[in-house]
Amino acid sequence: MSKMVSFLIIFTLLILLVPAANATDYTVRPSISKEPGAPVYGEKVQEIDPIPYWLYLFLLVFPQLTAMPLETLTSIKVLPYLAYKKIFKKNILDNPKRLKIYNFIEEHPGVYFRELVKRIGLKKGTVEYHLEVMETQKMIVSHKSKGKLRFFLNHSTYKKEDKTVIAALKNDTHRKVILEILNSQSITQKNLAKKIGVSTPTISDHIKYLKKEGIVKTDTKGRYTIYSIDSNYFDLLQKYMNSINC
Template identity: 30%
Template sequence: MITCRSYHLTLLLALCCFSLTICPGGANMGGYDVEPAPPGTDTGTPLETVKVPVWEYSPQDVAVILAISASPFLLCPLELLFILKLLAALGFRRIRKTNVLDNLSRSRIFHYIQNSPGTDFTEISRETGVSPNSLRYHLAVLKQMNKVSMLETSRNTRYYENSGSYPPIEQKVLRYLHSKPTRTLLKLIKENPNLSRLQLEIALGVSGAGINWHMHRLSDDGILAIRKEGRNARYEINNEAMPYLEKYLPRFDSLPETEGTR
């Protein structure tokens, strides 16, 4: 973008070049008249065209070339001003951190993420009513402006307010609480830390392979620990994850059945 300073320098250069072209050094300032030659005057044989090297140009020639080269840029500030005013009239303006939430859809998306940390793309689109294509754009803008952060998983992406208040373990806890089967499993283990795998199978109506799958995911992410007792396994919530379960479980328990079910 042309700055005000560069614009003034370009204008000054053009004026200087113009003055050189109309007032060449050594010219007779008194002026002179040019008249057509009388009929029948021998004008001579045209000379062969000769290429003149750049370094042999006169100062006046160089000034004219520079003026012609710079002249299109003299109108750029006016053109840019007109374009910016037109875009502003149509509702377009440069996005900054100070106005990123002025867009109603983007503000609704951000506040939903703020109130439902760990939510995913499908849930945001459903709960805010923003179409998937528009949602992708607004999420990209919010991420670029450092308003939201993301946790990539093997199945989807989870979104959080980028306030620095969500450490990795908290993000992982929130991710699992958005899945109703895993949330129920964590609640059972939290309230009954000595439950065996068989007891969990009966309580959840899930096969032993399904319980193992959930437990290994939770264990790999540091949410719970698996203790072997002979042929049996016992499960307990890790101390680092427990405060976040106590903080968020009541909130998720109060959600309608259509929310937090994945």
């Protein structure tokens, strides 16, 4: 939207510069007479009162706008009302590109923006525009996870917990951590890092995130910290583990 506004401003300024560039040259010479407004060669002199500044601007801009084709105005959304009627209808999915994006989100819940652009084969600006339209109409919702904006259908299908689980399972390392904890019932950080094949600090970062989301909980046994899956998320993990396309 900001790009379109910038384009419109530049476009308007360029149009306004055309009359100035084509103006006829003229020379201003001082009057021979000392009396202001006196004729030089016997011509008739008529004083003209200056027009208000707002009228000057109106007369400067209005002819340019009326000379522009209506199609140009509607294509750059200078007429938002017409664009609104055109886009925001109940048959919003009649647009093939928008329908394609909607269907992909339905088949891949939790898909994030860059992945969507790459997988669907449309330009970034096109995808961004249609996502904005559908989210404005509450057809889809977004969920931010670790800096990534993920998209879901908005039919009360996905609660906050569902979105949290799906977002976690979409991340390869998070998924591996969850699987190992599920298979082991409970496990220490050192053993978890060894089984997954990453360093202990790396595991610590992922565990920190999963704890923050409430998926993983910790218990202390002696001098060891044991990780396990929170019971509130156990059923949801089982539900989405095999159905989520990563």
